[in-house]
Amino acid sequence: MTETTEMLSAPLTFNWTLSYRCNFACDHCYSRDETCPELPTSDILKIVDVLVEQQVPFVNFGGGEPLIRKDLLEVAAYASGRGLNVSMNTNGWLLDDEAAQQLKDAGFKSVGISIDSFEADKHDAFRNMPGSFDRAVSGLDALQKVGLKSTMSSVISRINYQSYHELLDLARAHGVGQVYLHNFKCSGRGFKNREELDLSPNEWQAFYLEALAVKNRTTDLKISFDDPVISSLPDYQEKTMVKGSSCGKLSLHLRPNGDITPCGFIPVVVGNILHDDFATIWYDSPVLKAMRSKSATGKCSGCSAFDDCQGGCTARAFATTGDFNQPDPHCWK
Amino acid sequence: MNKPQRNPEIVWRVEKRRQAEVLKALEAGEDADNRGTVILIQSGMMHQLNLVGGMIWERCDGQRTLVEIADEMATEFAVERSELEADVHEFVTDLIKRGWLIND
Numbered sequence: 442m443t444e445t446t447e448m449l450s451a452p453l454t455f456n457w458t459l460s461y462r463c464n465f466a467c468d469h470c471y472s473r474d475e476t477c478p479e480l481p482t483s484d485i486l487k488i489v490d491v492l493v494e495q496q497v498p499f500v501n502f503g504g505g506e507p508l509i510r511k512d513l514l515e516v517a518a519y520a521s522g523r524g525l526n527v528s529m530n531t532n533g534w535l536l537d538d539e540a541a542q543q544l545k546d547a548g549f550k551s552v553g554i555s556i557d558s559f560e561a562d563k564h565d566a567f568r569n570m571p572g573s574f575d576r577a578v579s580g581l582d583a584l585q586k587v588g589l590k591s592t593m594s595s596v597i598s599r600i601n602y603q604s605y606h607e608l609l610d611l612a613r614a615h616g617v618g619q620v621y622l623h624n625f626k627c628s629g630r631g632f633k634n635r636e637e638l639d640l641s642p643n644e645w646q647a648f649y650l651e652a653l654a655v656k657n658r659t660t661d662l663k664i665s666f667d668d669p670v671i672s673s674l675p676d677y678q679e680k681t682m683v684k685g686s687s688c689g690k691l692s693l694h695l696r697p698n699g700d701i702t703p704c705g706f707i708p709v710v711v712g713n714i715l716h717d718d719f720a721t722i723w724y725d726s727p728v729l730k731a732m733r734s735k736s737a738t739g740k741c742s743g744c745s746a747f748d749d750c751q752g753g754c755t756a757r758a759f760a761t762t763g764d765f766n767q768p769d770p771h772c773w774k
Numbered sequence: 775m776n777k778p779q780r781n782p783e784i785v786w787r788v789e790k791r792r793q794a795e796v797l798k799a800l801e802a803g804e805d806a807d808n809r810g811t812v813i814l815i816q817s818g819m820m821h822q823l824n825l826v827g828g829m830i831w832e833r834c835d836g837q838r839t840l841v842e843i844a845d846e847m848a849t850e851f852a853v854e855r856s857e858l859e860a861d862v863h864e865f866v867t868d869l870i871k872r873g874w875l876i877n878d
């Protein structure tokens with residue numbers, strides 16, 4: 442048994458893609474080119490029942506654009522009524538005052554909006570959608586107006602790694618309490634546009650060194666990174682719940698047809714939540730087991746950080762080499 | 775300290791499979807004081823409670839007094855009643871200090 446399954450009988454979070462459809466076509470999107478049959482509402486509600494039965498406390502809708510699914514509010518209201526903590530990530534396009542109120546009424550605990558640059562034209566160009574910056578920002582305002590907690594997500598890439606301070610200020614100005622500076626994942630479109638968008642390992646190191654210092658001295662805003670490779674930095678003090686990537690350990694991902702993958706960036710199906718026994722997947726899936734007990738390969742063998750870092754982001758290693766155990770391509774060591 | 779209540783901000787669950795293992799270990803005479811059976815998540819951090827702590831925690835619903843909690847625990851453990859009450863008191867006091875339990 443691994444450290445994870447010794448204690449946990451299910452993940453803490455399911456990241457749930459109800460649909461890969463989206464009203465945008467962003468350059469870094471991991472899912473834009475994905476297609477997958479979608480389930481009818483009745484099956485989605487059945488999935489909620491499974492999650493409740495398995496005592497999964499958090500569900501985060503992502504995508505695709507969650508607001509595209511006409512039954513999002515119904516599903517969210519059902520899930521929150523059954524005690525789940527529901528949140529979502531949106532591009533903000535459809536998030537006007539009325540929608541914000543509806544999300545609040547449906548029991549959402551928080552809503553995250555993706556903003557990639559503090560400059561409207563850069564964000565719009567990146568998202569291939571004129572006007573999207575303004576609508577994302579007014580989405581944040583709409584959430585604030587109705588008193589629904591907002592978060593902001595920015596995927597760090599060449600277009601913003603030197604101007605994330607301004608992104609933090611933008612968040613402050615619009616009542617955001619938490620900013621996620623996501624690491625760039627090389628899958629889907631992000632993989633195709635990798636050369637243009639991704640930083641080099643040394644640039645990642647420089648970025649994280651500085652951003653970590655900023656995080657440690659910032660008190661009015663919660664700044665979060667979800668990149669295991671930063672645990673090799675000397676300034677890193679955070680106590681994380683698990684070592685290395687959290688996917689497959691603390692979280693799993695649901696595809697629109699109910700298939701389970703370790704995370705949205707690892708396209709390996711480990712079972713289907715409607716058709717397979719959940720405990721069998723959770724405890725016995727060879728893929729999940731492999732992700733939970735990685736073995737140091739290449740430059741990771743002998744690396745003093747391996748205990749904490751576990752070879753970094755498993756999704757990135759897998760996307761570039763097809764092997765979970767290879768070192769994260771972002772690693773600067 | 776009347777009827778302690780769990781802080782509603784805290785997300786928690788009983789890890790049933792783990793709980794069953796710990797009970798088995800206890801029956802076999804092993805020491806399981808340091809083995810968690812309930813997880814609590816607060817501001818992104820996960821904490822664990824051991825079997826006794828978890829059982830007290832489950833009962834801190836704002837409806838039961840400390841004496842009532844100790845009464846219920848007494849049916850599960852062959853421990854001196856006064857000792858049990860002292861344990862419950864100590865545990866609840868500690869968790870109130872941490873802000874995990876609220877004392878109305």
Ligand code: SF4
Nearest residue numbers: 463465467470505532
């Ligand atoms: S990144 Fe998000 S908003 Fe952009 S195309 Fe992908 S799903 Fe849509």
Ligand code: SF4
Nearest residue numbers: 741744747750752772
């Ligand atoms: S060499 Fe491997 S273990 Fe060491 S920091 Fe890089 S990715 Fe992490």
